Amino acid sequence: IEWVIFDEIHYINDSERGVVWEEVIIMLPEHIGMVFLSATTPNHLEFSDWIGRTKKQKIHVISTTKRPVPLQHFLYAGKELFKLYDATSGYLPGAHGAAKNKLLPSSDKSKSGGRGGRGQPRGGGSSANARSIRTSGGDQGEWTKLINTLKDKTLLPVVVFAFSKRLCEESASKLTKLDLSTPSERSEIHLFLETSVQRLQGSDRELPQVLTMKEMLKRGIGVHHGGLLPIIKEMVEILFGRGLVKVLFSTETFAMGVNMPARTVVFNGTRKHDGKNFRDLL
Template sequence: MILRYEERSAEIESQKLNMEKSISSSNKKMDETVEEGPAILPEEKITSKTLDIDSVIDISNKKILNASTDSTKEWAVEVDLSDGGKKFDLEIENPAIKFGFQLDPFQKEAVWCLERNQSVFVSAHTSAGKTVVAEYAIALSKNHMTKTIYTSPIKALSNQKYRDFCKRFGDDHIGIVTGDVQIRPEAPCVVMTTEVLRSMLYRGSDILRDVEFVVFDEVHYVNDIERGVVWEEVLIMLPEHVTLVLLSATVPNTKEFSEWIGRTRKTKIYVISTYKRPVPLEHYVYVPNVITNNNTDNRMSSRGFFKIVDQNGEFNSINYRNAFSEFNRKENTKSEISSKSKSKNISEEKKRDDPKNKFKSKTGKVTNDKIVKAAISNENKGAKTNSQSGRGGYMWVQLISHLKSLDLLPSVFFVFSRKKCEEYCYSLTNQDFLTPKQKSQVHLFIKSALARLNEQDLKLPQIRIVTSFLMKGIGSHHSGLLPILKEIVELLFANNFIKVLFATETFAMGVNMPAKSVVFTSIRKNDGKDFRELNSGEYTQMSGRAGRRGLDKTGTVIIAPANNRFYDVGYLF
């Protein structure tokens, strides 16, 4: 054993010496090559390793060329609608679903692209029929035994689309997943908010394996400061085999946006845009207690409505200037009256400071406060607050009476505050817009909808107050409502049982519930950071609720800025 160990150690020592000699010799060769310059190898001594290096260089060059071609390649393809959708008529003999009306050219082109498994971006006005493209995608996936995911930015739109699709395709074929409700998530078509889809992508849900189409309704939400990142992440993380159906009415740069999506997903996006609106809009400015001299529309002008944009989209600068001057003149008169009342109040306060009247005023104030606190309930407080909010309450009563006489109801009043939605409802406490027959129908519907609630829930103040206004044809819609009340309001409005609806701007986000007229109670909003004027996209989205296709020749949009400054033209358009 000892001999073997010594022999083994001698072998190790000899190996070390040989390694040191080889290292020293290699160092000498390296020094010679540095001094003499790079050695040129003869052709017969080129090894396979050098060939591998050349091949790697060629592959890297090809990748660089491919990357450069991808950057110059056009991923957005604008579709020409001049032929009226002849490709659809010639090539699609048996469509996946048949509609009871003739499709518009933009709808035919979009359907033709879906049949060829091509992603599309459909940009059309509100109420133009973009949902037809989504319905065809659902029917096509049903024939292919695959799945479709329909995403929307808000729960109200998800709830409405779920109801509409259930009527169209059957309850077993449609599911819904939102933060409030989850019904049949395994269905072939699932309606959900975009945040839910992002969570599925994070988890790697198995549902995404069989998905063929993903519909993004109101995709312009990608421009939202807070929530836009959700749309970006979903568009990036979706599997390559998914076909995109993008729908929007207010994306100004459709080709540029589609170019980004196509370049990100390495797939072409076919852009289909139409600027034709099925029901043209007329825009008015309302100034109360003013008779205009516009002879073109005596019924509107005699009630203080200044037409500033006609149904052809032409802006009337003269009428706008007249409305601007009349509104500011009334505001100046109002400010003068308020300043006089302030000076009068100051003089009264000085009188109260007199020692003779001090005790009397003090005791009177205390007893008055006690009586008010004891006698006024929460409901009356809301009505009192509105009655003291200047001309707001009276203005809406007057304006709604004009709309009723002009046959412009139902109407949606866009309000940018939940509190003001309730206040404006209280200002119409003495108004009633329903017939006895309609009241009984509304009562039965509300009773059946609330039947699943227990007695304690039925006694909630919000349920009692909202249902009392619904019995008069008056409603409010905002994020502070209970989900079941929001659904009741949406269904009643869709069935023409609500004549006046005070709603926040979320009601305009794709909800297919058009009215005869739309009223802007303000042209300013709080975006979470500061008060600002409405931008063109927000104004277009909300005003698009006016005009019912097949029922109205024109839609009426009214700007009635109560207790606000009336801005110059640049702020409005």
């Protein structure tokens, strides 16, 4: 071995697995070169300095701020998408307030401005209502409207990151009436699933998890989390890679070393359990 490539090196900060990454870096022989890849390490210079001192070697840091695909941030509220940020203009003033105001009952909208002038939320009503907005799995109507909005704007396929296995399955199960597959796509999915399931033995082919996932996938909807059978996760990944899964509900498992073509990413909440406590993502 002459070189070791560490992809997603920011996982060295993981409370459970990070120590393994650290030990590998420390224990690798001096003659072995190392390449570290990450798009989300905020203190990359400090981290590089630590590696240089630990290995007694010169470290070269190569970075870029250019994104091949420009990033845009939206809030979805009241059947509408409100653009918060784009690469050209940066953060757009007023969009957050407009989205929040869209969620207020019509009787409260006049109160939300307080003394802030026309349409400028300043009173307590807006923030109080915003705090009451629940970041749960949402109801069937909400998900259907959101996905249809994304479809109309040609923003599919979408990965919806939920923060628990239960939320992934609950959210997907609410889309029983939604079919995103064309007849030819449905036929292709059916043939692929039947071939793949043959790898399972006997009664395993009739497991509830297998049957449920087959029915979802035929409609272009998938689920991906650590509680699924490995063969099911593999089927979901292959179909998503082919563009046949248009909506995927997933935990972080789908973001770990899986390179898949998604046009949109949706977060169904802003609080996540990190193994010890709940914390805000924003």
